[in-house]
Amino acid sequence: MIKKAFLFLTITLLMGFHKPKEHGMKDIFKDSFYIGVALNSQQVSSEATQEQVLITTHFNSLSPENGLKWSLVHPKPEEYNFQFGDAYVALGEKLGAFTVGHCLVWHQQVPNWVFEDESGNRLGKEALVSRMENHIETVMGRYKGKIHGWDVVNEAFNEDGSFRESKWFEISGMDFIKAAFKKAREVDPNAELYYNDYNVWKASKRKGILDFAEEMKAEGIRIDAIGMQGHYLLESPSIDEIEQGIIEIAEAGFKVAITELDVDILPRPKNSQGADLNINYANSAEFNPYVDGVSTEIKEKFAQRYADLFQLFEKHKDKITRVTFWGLHDGRSWLNNFPVRGRTNYPLLFDRNLEPKIDVIKRISF
Numbered sequence: 001m002i003k004k005a006f007l008f009l010t011i012t013l014l015m016g017f018h019k020p021k022e023h024g025m026k027d028i029f030k031d032s033f034y035i036g037v038a039l040n041s042q043q044v045s046s047e048a049t050q051e052q053v054l055i056t057t058h059f060n061s062l063s064p065e066n067g068l069k070w071s072l073v074h075p076k077p078e079e080y081n082f083q084f085g086d087a088y089v090a091l092g093e094k095l096g097a098f099t100v101g102h103c104l105v106w107h108q109q110v111p112n113w114v115f116e117d118e119s120g121n122r123l124g125k126e127a128l129v130s131r132m133e134n135h136i137e138t139v140m141g142r143y144k145g146k147i148h149g150w151d152v153v154n155e156a157f158n159e160d161g162s163f164r165e166s167k168w169f170e171i172s173g174m175d176f177i178k179a180a181f182k183k184a185r186e187v188d189p190n191a192e193l194y195y196n197d198y199n200v201w202k203a204s205k206r207k208g209i210l211d212f213a214e215e216m217k218a219e220g221i222r223i224d225a226i227g228m229q230g231h232y233l234l235e236s237p238s239i240d241e242i243e244q245g246i247i248e249i250a251e252a253g254f255k256v257a258i259t260e261l262d263v264d265i266l267p268r269p270k271n272s273q274g275a276d277l278n279i280n281y282a283n284s285a286e287f288n289p290y291v292d293g294v295s296t297e298i299k300e301k302f303a304q305r306y307a308d309l310f311q312l313f314e315k316h317k318d319k320i321t322r323v324t325f326w327g328l329h330d331g332r333s334w335l336n337n338f339p340v341r342g343r344t345n346y347p348l349l350f351d352r353n354l355e356p357k358i359d360v361i362k363r364i365s366f
């Protein structure tokens with residue numbers, strides 16, 4: 001802690017916080033865990049120079065926000081698009097970062113053709129699993145040794161711990177999960193392999209995930225870490241709930257990665273979902289209250305929330321390998337468009353002008 005305080009002092013004294021290369025968040029937490037950031041395609045290209053200074057200064061792990069998801073990397077049966085992936089991996093190598101792949105198998109951002117034969121009929125189990133294995137072989141294989149850890153399966157469980165009834169599940173039962181991890185291990189035995197999900201702090205959901213992960217382990221199928229996405233609100237879940245999650249995952253024999261951290265400060269409309277939300281609330285000032293800036297009270301709550309979270313992560317640094325922010329700065333966050341489109345949100349540690357929120361970073365550093 002004393003070391004951290006000293007580092008932070010150096011950082012603030014040097015002013016222009018994001019300029020000195022050796023004193024960013026990655027340095028503050030270098031004895032604890034990687035500090036990661038999810039990047040979009042513009043950010044991995046060399047033109048986004050101002051953003052690249054921030055990335056280089058503060059982060060020693062990278063995640064691809066969208067560019068390696070199935071619909072982008074493999075949009076048609078015979079068509080792969082590696083433009084993003086190649087630039088992303090090159091950036092990771094340039095920075096010497098721990099580079100993450102996200103995600104091989106998910107029920108969203110996956111084209112319909114994946115589940116259909118040439119005549120548009122639903123595929124059988126064997127054909128689907130083999131198509132999935134080919135995808136893993138091609139995408140993971142291309143970046144073997146260059147991408148160091150993969151979210152192999154994303155969001156396959158419901159809140160009550162049962163399997164999500166995705167097309168993957170409808171066609172293959174839970175076997176697709178086992179097959180995906182087996183294939184991934186075979187393609188790059190040195191890559192870390194993760195199961196990743198949101199709301200892992202919920203006991204019921206976590207039980208489903210951990211029971212299945214342990215079943216796989218008993219069958220010799222290794223998962224290295226469970227990804228807790230970490231899309232949190234200002235007041236929930238509680239720190240105790242998150243802590244319970246970290247402890248139980250570690251007790252079950254898996255590392256923990258905080259894979260998609262952000263703190264949503266905007267009010268969430270209740271009892272409404274998806275498209276309805278946008279129809280009902282998209283232009284509602286009540287649900288978009290901070291267009292011109294955030295009140296002191298909310299700023300304080302936000303800083304305290306991040307301070308509490310990082311205090312918890314520090315406490316369990318022996319269990320946590322990585323804390324990755326889901327986006328570089330507020331202007332780019334998905335939370336400006338979820339669950340209601342077109343709002344002004346402030347979930348990250350860099351603002352829309354790419355300035356660090358010094359007060360918050362100071363609070364998490366002690």
Ligand code: GLA
Pocket residue numbers: 065102154198229260334
């Ligand atoms: C999930 C996925 C991420 C991303 C977010 C929303 O958490 O894992 O890839 O799509 O939803 O941006």
